Amino acid sequence: MEPQCKRRKASESATASWEVCPVLSDELSQDTALLEAYAAPIVNKKETSRLVKELASVYPLPGLRHLKRVRACKASGSAHPLEAIVVDSRGLGEPFLVRIPACPPLTRPQFEQASRHWPTTFHEDKQGSAAGRARGLGAVGAVVVDPQSERVVATGHDCSRGDRPLCHAVMVCIDLVARGQGGGAYEFDEYAACQSSAPPPQSDGPILPPSGDVLDSGRTQTSSAPYICSGYDLYVTREPCVMCAMALVHSRIGRVFYGTGSVDGALGTNEHSCPDEERALHRALAPPGPPPRTPPSGA
Amino acid sequence: MGTKSEGNPARHKDSFQPSSEEIESWMQKAFDMAKEALANGEVPVGCLMVYNNEVLGRGRNEVNETKNATRHAEMVALDQVLGWCCQENRDPKEVFERTVLYVTVEPCIMCAGALRLLNIPLVVYGCRNERFGGCGSVLNISADELPHTGVPFKCISGFRSEEAVELLKSFYKQENPNAPKPKVRKD
Ligand SMILES: [Zn+2]
Ligand SMILES: [Zn+2]
Numbered sequence: 001m002e003p004q005c006k007r008r009k010a011s012e013s014a015t016a017s018w019e020v021c022p023v024l025s026d027e028l029s030q031d032t033a034l035l036e037a038y039a040a041p042i043v044n045k046k047e048t049s050r051l052v053k054e055l056a057s058v059y060p061l062p063g064l065r066h067l068k069r070v071r072a073c074k075a076s077g078s079a080h081p082l083e084a085i086v087v088d089s090r091g092l093g094e095p096f097l098v099r100i101p102a103c104p105p106l107t108r109p110q111f112e113q114a115s116r117h118w119p120t121t122f123h124e125d126k127q128g129s130a131a132g133r134a135r136g137l138g139a140v141g142a143v144v145v146d147p148q149s150e151r152v153v154a155t156g157h158d159c160s161r162g163d164r165p166l167c168h169a170v171m172v173c174i175d176l177v178a179r180g181q182g183g184g185a186y187e188f189d190e191y192a193a194c195q196s197s198a199p200p201p202q203s204d205g206p207i208l209p210p211s212g213d214v215l216d217s218g219r220t221q222t223s224s225a226p227y228i229c230s231g232y233d234l235y236v237t238r239e240p241c242v243m244c245a246m247a248l249v250h251s252r253i254g255r256v257f258y259g260t261g262s263v264d265g266a267l268g269t270n271e272h273s274c275p276d277e278e279r280a281l282h283r284a285l286a287p288p289g290p291p292p293r294t295p296p297s298g299a
Numbered sequence: 300m301g302t303k304s305e306g307n308p309a310r311h312k313d314s315f316q317p318s319s320e321e322i323e324s325w326m327q328k329a330f331d332m333a334k335e336a337l338a339n340g341e342v343p344v345g346c347l348m349v350y351n352n353e354v355l356g357r358g359r360n361e362v363n364e365t366k367n368a369t370r371h372a373e374m375v376a377l378d379q380v381l382g383w384c385c386q387e388n389r390d391p392k393e394v395f396e397r398t399v400l401y402v403t404v405e406p407c408i409m410c411a412g413a414l415r416l417l418n419i420p421l422v423v424y425g426c427r428n429e430r431f432g433g434c435g436s437v438l439n440i441s442a443d444e445l446p447h448t449g450v451p452f453k454c455i456s457g458f459r460s461e462e463a464v465e466l467l468k469s470f471y472k473q474e475n476p477n478a479p480k481p482k483v484r485k486d
Contacts, residue, residue, distance in 0.1 A: 164378075175365075178367035183365045184366070185367050229368075242448060243410075246409030250369055264445045
């Protein structure tokens with residue numbers, strides 16, 4: 001057991017360097033959450049820039065930087081040309097209640113949805129899955145986490161369009177974990193959101209001794225077999241396909257949390273096809289690591 | 300040796316199949332590779348991807364050097380074919396649709412999924428993979444109804460299977476004579 005202070009240090013630095021890439025399912029797939037705010041008509045258009053300036057200093061909107069302060073209302077046949085969030089007596093009419101997006105949109109559909117409520121800004125290329133969508137990639141993101149140290153080990157998104165069709169988000173993450181430990185088969189340098197971090201120097205990484213199974217082709221000659229995902233958790237926005245699910249088993253992942261299920265999903269959704277085989281897959285998944293499972297809330 | 304699963308015939312436009320002579324000679328090459336691997340202390344699995352009588356991919360396990368447990372021979376070979384397509388400016392889908400995988404051991408569930416995703420029409424293999432086999436032994440990924448996971452593929456199984464098993468057995472014997480049978484759990 002390492003001392004508590006050391007561990008806290010590791011997780012702090014991890015937080016700082018990884019904040020940029022939230023690829024958790026809820027954030028990426030949920031509908032726009034709304035807050036209530038007061039808005040007011042701007043009756044004199046010439047006052048707009050002064051009003052915006054003063055509103056910003058008197059009523060800054062912390063956490064709402066994704067919103068534009070003013071919206072036009074020409075389509076509605078309204079008497080006033082513009083409306084602004086938050087009241088100010090001079091030049092503003094009676095305040096009224098509007099519903100505004102609570103969080104910055106992460107994906108283009110969220111952006112479009114949010115913009116229907118209030119004009120919203122969108123920085124698409126800064127987010128993992130959103131960046132994937134912008135490049136015409138599947139909007140699936142995954143994160144590998146060491147639950148012990150709360151360290152993010154790798155983040156990746158789908159990279160399967162183009163000349164590497166097997167690079168699903170999960171496969172990307174597995175390879176990035178390998179890369180973080182000095183291995184890896186692919187380069188993901190062109191994708192800023194696909195990253196891995198080396199294990200902290202005091203740890204050798206979780207390594208299991210090989211099991212004694214004849215046909216485990218993942219087995220190797222050395223005792224430090226590369227089951228480098230063992231003890232780690234995977235969070236992925238969409239249920240893994242059969243290739244990815246088995247890849248996680250080969251990599252000895254500890255637990256898998258996925259967002260939405262998928263028709264061909266291999267970790268629970270695909271019940272309609274053949275219950276017998278599903279049981280067989282669970283059998284295959286059961287040894288030697290703990291069985292992958294979904295979180296109780298379906299997060 | 301027998302034909303395992305009929306893929307959806309509508310999906311293979313012209314259900315091309317190599318002759319038994321071709322199958323025999325490519326499997327001979329796959330076995331040669333497996334033996335070579337064994338001689339070099341590697342997992343004795345041989346695997347070839349053949350398109351139009353040409354070997355485009357030739358895989359062996361790269362799990363050790365990449366520290367990536369998914370780098371099975373089949374995955375490595377598939378990547379080689381993709382690399383060839385890129386170099387020759389060929390449409391991978393067109394190439395894979397007419398590429399046969401010859402492998403001494405039944406592909407695992409993961410590799411079977413990958414083969415489906417890339418539209419491989421036919422896999423010829425030696426022995427069963429009782430633990431992880433994805434072409435009938437554990438799951439039947441090759442034939443299942445998985446509408447979003449590529450197309451089903453046909454299997455010709457049991458080609459010189461005893462020999463393939465013996466190769467694997469001798470590998471694991473030489474590697475670790477005291478390998479404990481029960482699973483080791485370290486938490
Ligand atoms: Zn996948
Ligand atoms: Zn495999």
